[in-house]
Amino acid sequence: MKLIDGKMTAAAIKEEIKAEVDQMIASGMKRPHLAAVLVGHDGGSEAYVKNKVIACEKCGFKSSLIRMEADTSEEQLLACIKQLNEDDDVDGFIVQLPLPKHIDEQHVINTIDYRKDVDGIHPMNAGRMALGLPSFISATPLGIITLLQRYNIPTSGKKCVVLGRSNIVGKPMAQLMLQKQHGDATVTICHSHSKTLKEECRQADIIIAAIGRPNFVTADMVKEGAVVIDVGTTRVEDPESKSGYRLNGDVKFDEVAPKCEYITPVPGGVGPMTICSLMKNTLAAAKGEFYAKS
Numbered sequence: 001m002k003l004i005d006g007k008m009t010a011a012a013i014k015e016e017i018k019a020e021v022d023q024m025i026a027s028g029m030k031r032p033h034l035a036a037v038l039v040g041h042d043g044g045s046e047a048y049v050k051n052k053v054i055a056c057e058k059c060g061f062k063s064s065l066i067r068m069e070a071d072t073s074e075e076q077l078l079a080c081i082k083q084l085n086e087d088d089d090v091d092g093f094i095v096q097l098p099l100p101k102h103i104d105e106q107h108v109i110n111t112i113d114y115r116k117d118v119d120g121i122h123p124m125n126a127g128r129m130a131l132g133l134p135s136f137i138s139a140t141p142l143g144i145i146t147l148l149q150r151y152n153i154p155t156s157g158k159k160c161v162v163l164g165r166s167n168i169v170g171k172p173m174a175q176l177m178l179q180k181q182h183g184d185a186t187v188t189i190c191h192s193h194s195k196t197l198k199e200e201c202r203q204a205d206i207i208i209a210a211i212g213r214p215n216f217v218t219a220d221m222v223k224e225g226a227v228v229i230d231v232g233t234t235r236v237e238d239p240e241s242k243s244g245y246r247l248n249g250d251v252k253f254d255e256v257a258p259k260c261e262y263i264t265p266v267p268g269g270v271g272p273m274t275i276c277s278l279m280k281n282t283l284a285a286a287k288g289e290f291y292a293k294s
C-alpha cells in the first residue's frame with residue numbers, strides 16, 4: 001500500500017506557481033490577484049477562506065477577503081460581485097459556499113463573470129469542461145486528477161466508480177475521469193438511490209468517494225489492488241483532539257488501506273490539493289490562459 005501525500009504534492013505545486021509568478025513580475029506583469037467573498041460566519045468556511053489567504057501568500061499572489069454579514073441581501077451580494085467583475089486588478093474570485101438560505105445560490109453563480117470564475121462553477125465553465133474545452137475546472141476534481149498524474153497512476157481503460165453526484169465534486173469528477181485527455185476511464189456514478197453501489201465498488205480499479213458519510217466505504221467493498229481516493233471531510237467529535245473534533249473521510253481507512261495499491265489519507269490527501277488547484281486556476285486567469293483578458 002502506498003499513501004498519496006496531498007500535502008507534499010500541493011506544497012511542491014505552490015512552489016512551482018511561486019517561481020512562475022516571480023518570473024511574471026520580473027517581466028513587468030502585475031501580481032495575480034484572487035479575491036474571496038465570505039457571507040456570514042460559518043466555522044468551516046472561515047477556516048477554508050483563511051487557508052486560501054495563506055496559500056495566496058505562498059504563491060506570491062495578492063489576496064483580498066470581502067466579509068459580508070449573514071443578513072446581507074441578495075441584491076447587496078450581487079452588487080459586490082458586479083464590482084469584482086469590473087475590477088481590472090482582480091484576476092479571479094470565489095464566493096464561498098454555502099450561502100445563507102435566503103440567497104439564491106445559482107443566481108449568484110450565474111452573475112460571476114465566467115472569465116474570473118476560478119472555482120469553475122459558472123455554467124459556462126461547467127459546460128465547457130463537460131465538452132472537453134479549455135475552462136476553469138472545479139478545484140477538488142482538478143486536484144484529484146493532478147494527484148493521479150503526479151503519482152503516475154494509470155487510469156486509461158480502468159473501471160472508475162465515483163460515489164456522489166454533486167455539481168462541485170461528483171459530476172465534474174466523473175466527467176474528468178471519462179474524458180480522453182484526462183482519465184480516459186470507464187466511469188460509473190453512484191448516489192443515494194443507487195441499488196448496486198457495493199457491487200459496483202467491488203469491481204472498481206479506482207474508487208473516488210465524495211458523499212460526506214464517515215467510514216462509508218468498508219473493506220468488503222474494495223477489491224485487492226484498488227486505488228481509493230477519499231474526498232469526504234466530515235467533522236466528527238473527538239474528545240482526544242484539542243479542538244474537540246477531527247475530520248473523518250468517507251473511507252474506513254484502517255481496514256481499507258491494506259487492500260489498496262494507493263490510498264489518500266484524511267486529512268492530508270485531497271484537501272490540500274483543492275486549495276492548490278484554486279491557485280492554479282488563479283494563475284491561469286492572470287495569464288488569460290482560457291479566455292482573453294478584456
Ligand code: NAP
Nearest residue numbers: 140164165166169191192210211212231232233270271274
Ligand atoms: P453533497 O453536495 O452533499 O453531495 C453528496 C453526494 O453524495 C450526493 O450526490 C448524494 O446523493 C451522495 N450520497 C449521500 N449519501 C449517500 C449514500 N449513503 N450512498 C450513496 N450516495 C450518497 O456533498 P459534496 O459537496 O459533493 O461533498 C462530499 C464530501 O466531500 C463532503 O464530506 C465534503 O465535506 C467533502 N469535500 C471535500 C473537499 C476537499 O477539499 N477535501 C472539497 C469538497 C467537498 P444524492 O444526490 O442522491 O443526494
